[in-house]
Amino acid sequence: MMNILDKKSKNKTSRRVRRKFDDVAGLSITSLLDVLTIILVFLIKNVSMEAQKVTVPDNMLFPTTITNEKLIASAGTYVVKMYPDQIFLGTESLPFGALADIVTNADKRQKVFDYLKYEADIIWKQDKNNEPCLLIQADEQIPCQYVSEMVRIGTNATFQYIYFSTLEDATWFAKEAVAVKR
């Protein structure tokens, strides 16, 4: 009897438990996280307020051009958005008023001049080599008199460079040629 018990206990200690499956190695998501972090930073940079200067504002139709010029490196840029019905100043889109006010309302014209002068002075003070640059984003359907007036106010407010925002389209002239032939 004792022998049997001894044998059983011996068997118990020597019994080896084997798992049915080996342990699956944990999936390393570190590289995936790295990639996602980089994409996230890139996208946040694009959506930032600074990017608003070069993106197309909502509900605005830019004219198309073949040429594309670069902003000068030392420019501190200030944006003016001109819609067919209203004008917004800066990337913060401060409402100025109706488009016609810039021509018909001397008080408002003076106010927009004062504000642009204030912004230009800030850019001048930021860096000795910094030159204020006015970026006009206007809808293609607005008459030029309003754009001309904004250019005049901008140059009087000591903006050194004036740029117009457009959409690059290498085919607009070819389309015009086709339209004229018809």
Add this chain to the structure above:
Amino acid sequence: MAYRPSAGRNQKSAGAPVAPDLVPIMNLFLAIVPFLMLMLVISQVALVALNFTSTGGGGGGTGDGAGGGQDIKKVQIIVASAKDQGKDILPGFEIREPGTETVRVPVINGAYDFVTLDTVIKGIKSRNPELIDINVLVYPQVLYGTLIKTIDLCKINQFVNVHYEVPKVEYFQ
């Protein structure tokens, strides 16, 4: 086997490090990335730079001497609209080059003839290969899109300095 409290703590800290749970962070990223990609506007935005006449100060003045007082041949493209009222204003383009006859490019069925304008500009460039300055005088009722296309055509034809002019400034108070 029972350990002393201090030994027990040591044993716990010596255990295998626990991997941080990254699932919530992954969820957050996966939610933010498509949202940001939706906000991304994919369009090629371009810029057109302006030059000013020495007398203009931006939009002002028609100026009779272009580009810093140097003796530069002044070629002028006048853009007018049918809505612009005045004597001798014809809707379309009028190209004035010293020493040659004024060329008029009228609108065709209400549309500006950019193809003929391009031909005229190319002719000016072939006669004056060293000339890089050109003046664009735009009447008030001309649409901004037309102005930009005119400036674009000048720049395509190697007129790097496009000077912007307006006939006069009018205020309505």
